[in-house]
Amino acid sequence: MSDAARPITVHDPTLRDGHHAVRHQLGREQLRAYAAAADAARVPVVEVGHGNGLGASSLQVGRARLADDEMLSVVREALAHSKMAVFMLPGWGSAKDLRRAVGHGADLVRIGTHCTEADLAERHLGELRADGVEAHGVLLMSHMAEPDRLAEECVKLVGYGACGVGILDSSGHYLPADVTARIAAIRAAVDVPVMFHGHNNLGMAVANSVAAADAGAHIIDACARGFGAGAGNTQLEVVVPVLERLGYRTGIDLYKLLDAADIAERELMPAPPTIDSVAVVSGLSGVFSGFKARVLDISRREGVDPRDVFFELGRRQAVAGQEDLIVDVAAALAAKD
Amino acid sequence: MSDAARPITVHDPTLRDGHHAVRHQLGREQLRAYAAAADAARVPVVEVGHGNGLGASSLQVGRARLADDEMLSVVREALAHSKMAVFMLPGWGSAKDLRRAVGHGADLVRIGTHCTEADLAERHLGELRADGVEAHGVLLMSHMAEPDRLAEECVKLVGYGACGVGILDSSGHYLPADVTARIAAIRAAVDVPVMFHGHNNLGMAVANSVAAADAGAHIIDACARGFGAGAGNTQLEVVVPVLERLGYRTGIDLYKLLDAADIAERELMPAPPTIDSVAVVSGLSGVFSGFKARVLDISRREGVDPRDVFFELGRRQAVAGQEDLIVDVAAALAAKD
Numbered sequence: 314m315s316d317a318a319r320p321i322t323v324h325d326p327t328l329r330d331g332h333h334a335v336r337h338q339l340g341r342e343q344l345r346a347y348a349a350a351a352d353a354a355r356v357p358v359v360e361v362g363h364g365n366g367l368g369a370s371s372l373q374v375g376r377a378r379l380a381d382d383e384m385l386s387v388v389r390e391a392l393a394h395s396k397m398a399v400f401m402l403p404g405w406g407s408a409k410d411l412r413r414a415v416g417h418g419a420d421l422v423r424i425g426t427h428c429t430e431a432d433l434a435e436r437h438l439g440e441l442r443a444d445g446v447e448a449h450g451v452l453l454m455s456h457m458a459e460p461d462r463l464a465e466e467c468v469k470l471v472g473y474g475a476c477g478v479g480i481l482d483s484s485g486h487y488l489p490a491d492v493t494a495r496i497a498a499i500r501a502a503v504d505v506p507v508m509f510h511g512h513n514n515l516g517m518a519v520a521n522s523v524a525a526a527d528a529g530a531h532i533i534d535a536c537a538r539g540f541g542a543g544a545g546n547t548q549l550e551v552v553v554p555v556l557e558r559l560g561y562r563t564g565i566d567l568y569k570l571l572d573a574a575d576i577a578e579r580e581l582m583p584a585p586p587t588i589d590s591v592a593v594v595s596g597l598s599g600v601f602s603g604f605k606a607r608v609l610d611i612s613r614r615e616g617v618d619p620r621d622v623f624f625e626l627g628r629r630q631a632v633a634g635q636e637d638l639i640v641d642v643a644a645a646l647a648a649k650d
Numbered sequence: 651m652s653d654a655a656r657p658i659t660v661h662d663p664t665l666r667d668g669h670h671a672v673r674h675q676l677g678r679e680q681l682r683a684y685a686a687a688a689d690a691a692r693v694p695v696v697e698v699g700h701g702n703g704l705g706a707s708s709l710q711v712g713r714a715r716l717a718d719d720e721m722l723s724v725v726r727e728a729l730a731h732s733k734m735a736v737f738m739l740p741g742w743g744s745a746k747d748l749r750r751a752v753g754h755g756a757d758l759v760r761i762g763t764h765c766t767e768a769d770l771a772e773r774h775l776g777e778l779r780a781d782g783v784e785a786h787g788v789l790l791m792s793h794m795a796e797p798d799r800l801a802e803e804c805v806k807l808v809g810y811g812a813c814g815v816g817i818l819d820s821s822g823h824y825l826p827a828d829v830t831a832r833i834a835a836i837r838a839a840v841d842v843p844v845m846f847h848g849h850n851n852l853g854m855a856v857a858n859s860v861a862a863a864d865a866g867a868h869i870i871d872a873c874a875r876g877f878g879a880g881a882g883n884t885q886l887e888v889v890v891p892v893l894e895r896l897g898y899r900t901g902i903d904l905y906k907l908l909d910a911a912d913i914a915e916r917e918l919m920p921a922p923p924t925i926d927s928v929a930v931v932s933g934l935s936g937v938f939s940g941f942k943a944r945v946l947d948i949s950r951r952e953g954v955d956p957r958d959v960f961f962e963l964g965r966r967q968a969v970a971g972q973e974d975l976i977v978d979v980a981a982a983l984a985a986k987d
Contacts (some may be wrong), residue, residue, distance in 0.1 A: 515892055
């Protein structure tokens with residue numbers, strides 16, 4: 314493969330993205346046990362927090378069992394080698410949340426925005442940069458923008474102060490060639506490390522992550538057993554040995570990583586994520602899997618096929634926050650029947 | 651992608667390979683429900699039987715709940731459009747088993763051998779050909795042979811009478827480039843349809859199947875929800891829309907396929923397969939996942955790490971039937987400690 318022996322930084326959001334799968338209910342001992350195991354395996358970065366990031370715990374998206382401060386304190390204490398990362402979506406979290414997280418020892422801050430709205434990260438990235446904090450800007454639902462547009466948004470993020478950029482395949486829509494085109498465009502446009510974060514709706518999370526690395530990505534996100542919303546994320550203990558076999562260096566101890574994944578399966582989750590039929594449709598239609606419960610509910614009420622609703626939402630380019638569209642789409646489909 | 655709009659025949663061994671995951675205990679109503687659903691979705695071929703094929707039900711590899719004849723009768727009755735296929739490993743099954751299966755309406759017979767032992771299929775393929783039965787020869791543990799050797803074995807199979815050939819990634823070891831090289835070599839050597847059968851130990855079953863199609867494979871094996879031994883097979887209802895998105899034609903109805911997969915998850919399996927740590931090691935080491943229980947057992951007794959045992963078995967090129975090697979390897983590792 315290209316770029317043999319190139320180092321790859323694996324970034325592990327098990328304790329943040331995985332939170333979506335357990336309604337943000339992880340407790341202190343769970344965080345401690347997994348963070349310590351990931352640290353022992355020398356996973357370079359461990360991200361922690363509410364699934365929607367700092368400050369997001371709320372009735373609307375779910376109250377976390379622990380406050381942000383508690384999560385950060387527990388994980389900070391468990392990490393001797395790994396960096397601790399946090400995630401923040403402007404609007405859900407605030408500059409105050411960021412300051413508190415840095416105060417609790419966050420080494421790396423990611424500011425996430427919709428893929429065409431990098432400007433929402435401007436102020437936060439500027440302030441973090443001024444404070445000397447390592448801050449990255451990352452783009453959600455990135456399949457909704459073409460490679461050139463993503464590259465432009467990443468150039469903006471770097472201009473705002475980001476010392477790393479990246480794209481999330483939030484709805485698990487990509488096939489490898491899609492990732493190759495986007496990472497290559499971003500690599501050609503910026504000089505900072507580039508990240509790829511995959512979801513497994515189409516069974517392609519590992520292959521997409523390899524495509525990202527082959528296209529020049531420096532940072533690969535992956536979660537133990539794929540622990541994450543819906544069909545889950547790129548499976549950490551799978552992608553690491555696959556990358557190593559292809560000639561990349563991760564610096565991670567395989568046996569200790571497998572041990573950490575066993576701990577994650579036993580301690581964090583009722584069961585590892587699998588790809589159910591709704592996840593397939595969500596991935597194909599490019600609709601955020603967080604819509605699932607409401608789509609099923611509203612479709613039942615309107616007597617329409619939830620799969621039709623997903624595909625129509627995809628055609629209308631629905632994004633998180635536009636849950637009202639579900640009702641419109643379902644009603645329109647019902648009227649057509 | 652290459653070969654856009656090329657037809658692909660999807661072959662569905664859910665009711666045969668999936669049997670491994672439930673100790674061959676599927677009952678009549680389970681077979682009937684899934685076969686009818688796959689038929690309704692227009693899955694071209696439905697394979698049924700004991701996990702190890704015709705005649706394999708035994709104390710050694712597990713007694714099936716139903717006799718071969720019963721399984722075939724139930725599935726035959728449920729299929730209006732799909733072909734019914736059976737699988738046979740010479741030694742486990744006999745010419746008599748094949749004749750009975752054909753008598754029960756099997757449309758397609760696969761004879762499987764270890765990847766370097768095509769000659770064991772000679773007599774059976776010849777007899778089936780003489781009887782006018784559609785018979786394919788398929789090579790197990792195919793990662794243990796180089797592309798050229800696999801091509802030579804496939805040429806032999808065609809010479810014996812096979813009107814289709816293929817390779818199984820029995821231990822889930824392949825990455826896409828490995829599949830590309832092997833399918834391309836086989837395509838260049840024979841003029842009959844070529845098949846690829848993937849397992850998901852390294853999270854690559856879907857990507858490997860796409861690589862096979864892109865390299866010219868005509869037949870792709872896949873199971874509902876990946877139902878199969880260990881980490882499971884290529885997930886049927888995922889690979890079908892992925893292939894369609896890449897421009898291949900499968901002739902399968904997506905919604906009815908998703909319904910069939912839902913039925914499979916509900917009726918056939920305790921839970922869909924996931925990739926556990928042993929599956930990762932089994933895939934990396936290239937050792938048949940059927941060794942798992944004995945490796946864990948013997949490793950515990952000898953006080954050695956089962957992962958070391960797997961990797962050493964891989965180095966020694968252990969194949970199914972060589973379970974005695976496990977004891978030797980574990981003892982050698984214990985002595986070294």
